Amino acid sequence: MKMELISRETIKPSTPTPPHLKTYPLSFIDNIVFRNYVPLLFFYAPNPNHRQTSTITTLKQSLSQVLSLYYPFAGTFKDQTSIDCNDQGVSLLLTNSSCNLSSILRNPTEASLKPLFPDQLQWKSMNTSSSILVIQINSFACGGIAISLCMSHKVADAATLSNFINDWATLNRHHHQQQQPPLPFPVPGASFFPQENLPLFPEVPFAENNTVCRRFVFEASKIDSLKALVSSCNVENPTRVEVVSAMIYARVVSTLGLSPEKTSFRTAVNLRRRTVPPLPEKSVGNLVWFMLVIGGRKMELDELVVKMKEGLREFSGTYARKLGREGRDWLFISECLKSASSSCGEESDEGLVCCASWCGFPMYEADFGWGKPLWLTSSGCPVRNSVVLMDTRDGGGVEALVNMEEKHMARFQRDVELLRYASLNPTLEFL
Incomplete structure (x- = not known):
């Protein structure tokens, strides 16, 4: 499968993070979680009514909007216990593939799926200054799309990832409507599991074996x-x-x-x-x-x-x-x-x-x-x-x-x- 990297850019939140939210505390569970990327990959069928340029433009705009809700994802780790919500943004890669989506789905192997993830970050450890969330949008010759996300495990579990992708999809789906559907700010885990006076234990290293x-x-x-x-x-x-x-x-x-x-x-x-x-x-x-x-x-x-x-x-x-x-x-x-x-x-x-x-x-x-x-x-x-x-x-x-x-x-x-x-x-x- 031939993949061509079209662009690499940074998407920032559409609304700046308010000053009182600039430091985002992590929960006592988050604090011991290692900073490896959790990967997720979504495949969508070709839609003849969509043009690639306008589709990508809308995805960028709705991503910018949803990052205003999930504002910690656009920041950087300050230390083991907090995120600096500096609106640095998230990395977005765009690729084009010369093959059709069906060629992947007929035989979905690790080798065929790997190029669809950004920089092959799946399950890899991240640097403290790296983007907390990295996304890749893959366009296929048939018009199909595959969207992959690599999210730092330290700030998100599977439920968080599911909520994020659904809220992004909702904003994108209603993008051309004058009134956007109201989406509440997600509640930080530290609201329920605060560090307070607990001892700070080391992050649990992510075991990596040849599997x-x-x-x-x-x-x-x-x-x-x-x-x-x-x-x-x-x-x-x-x-x-x-x-x-x-x-x-x-x-x-x-x-x-x-x-x-x-x-x-x-x-x-x-x-x-x-x-x-x-x-x-x-x-x-x-x-x-x-x-x-x-x-x-x-x-x-x-x-x-x-x-x-x-x-x-x-x-x-x-x-x-x-x-x-x-x-x-x-x-x-x-x-x-x-x-x-x-x-x-x-x-x-x-x-x-x-x-x-x-x-x-x-x-x-x-x-x-x-x-x-x-x-x-x-x-x-x-x-x-x-x-x-x-x-x-x-x-x-x-x-x-x-x-x-x-x-x-x-x-x-x-x-x-x-x-x-x-x-x-x-x-x-x-x-």
């Missing part, structure tokens, strides 16, 4: 089969994320020959709806904490789902309560941060399977005026034995991006039990 990534798609009908299998063992209301997570965890342990009693499953839990009181959906930052499920002798799927459900109940009763405003326990929080910060390199331990679920976030609602995305995805992550779960376009299935060492992936991707329920990198037939 390969494979995409496995669990269609809705296969997930229903997994749910039925688990329900037949008296497990009530298994969710699609639970059964898919349990299946992947079980097959990782089996194919890699790990000890189930010594291999833990760690997943990120969104705190927004679990704290008391709940946090606004448009809270900005890393409003997540980690739930750890310890394996056991039995590796039956229903047993694993039960452990996940029990773990989530315990998490909500302990972590979400003690982290939230009601029932907040500062000593408990300090110990949590200390433990997370001192577990540097834990991700490199083969006795750990890490999972992040981005399912349920309305990323497929991001309509810039040309219709909803055909497909969205991320990029291979250099954390060994890590998994990112995302919705399929129909909302009923799950796409799993699994990252492993190459020698282990060779076995995992041929696992017969896994392939009964998941397809390895199926073609995307949208065009």
Whole structure:
């Protein structure tokens, strides 16, 4: 695929950040998060009614507008705990491709997707003076568009990214209307999780291993089969994320020959709806904490789902309560941060399977005026034995991006039990 870089520029907020907002405090969770870029990539079908020049111009203008709402993204890191909201702006790259969108979607490989991300920053660490958000708009010969974002993890989790892309899309979609839809300022995470007198622990380094990534798609009908299998063992209301997570965890342990009693499953839990009181959906930052499920002798799927459900109940009763405003326990929080910060390199331990679920976030609602995305995805992550779960376009299935060492992936991707329920990198037939 031939890609031509057309331009590289900086987009600043349309309205200057007010003086009283110039220093943006980060939350006590943000403060220990490393500054690597989280990648996200959206594909949009060709629209014959749009001309490329006017489309790009409108995207720039609406991006400038949305940055006035998400003003910290246009600043630079002042230190580990705050952002200087100096309106430096975000980097925007524009490219043209000589190929059609369909050639990518027929066989979406890491090699074909890499050039679509800005400067190949996906999961890379950033300098303190670098742009917090970097965007690349890729135009294809057929008229299709792919928009990629690389956002510093230190200021955003998946929910924050989803909110940002949807607000940008909304402003772009209504750009030519005299009255823009009212969009509230997102609420800073530090409003709920302030640093205050807590000790400042080091940022957790982002483990980087030599991994390969494979995409496995669990269609809705296969997930229903997994749910039925688990329900037949008296497990009530298994969710699609639970059964898919349990299946992947079980097959990782089996194919890699790990000890189930010594291999833990760690997943990120969104705190927004679990704290008391709940946090606004448009809270900005890393409003997540980690739930750890310890394996056991039995590796039956229903047993694993039960452990996940029990773990989530315990998490909500302990972590979400003690982290939230009601029932907040500062000593408990300090110990949590200390433990997370001192577990540097834990991700490199083969006795750990890490999972992040981005399912349920309305990323497929991001309509810039040309219709909803055909497909969205991320990029291979250099954390060994890590998994990112995302919705399929129909909302009923799950796409799993699994990252492993190459020698282990060779076995995992041929696992017969896994392939009964998941397809390895199926073609995307949208065009």
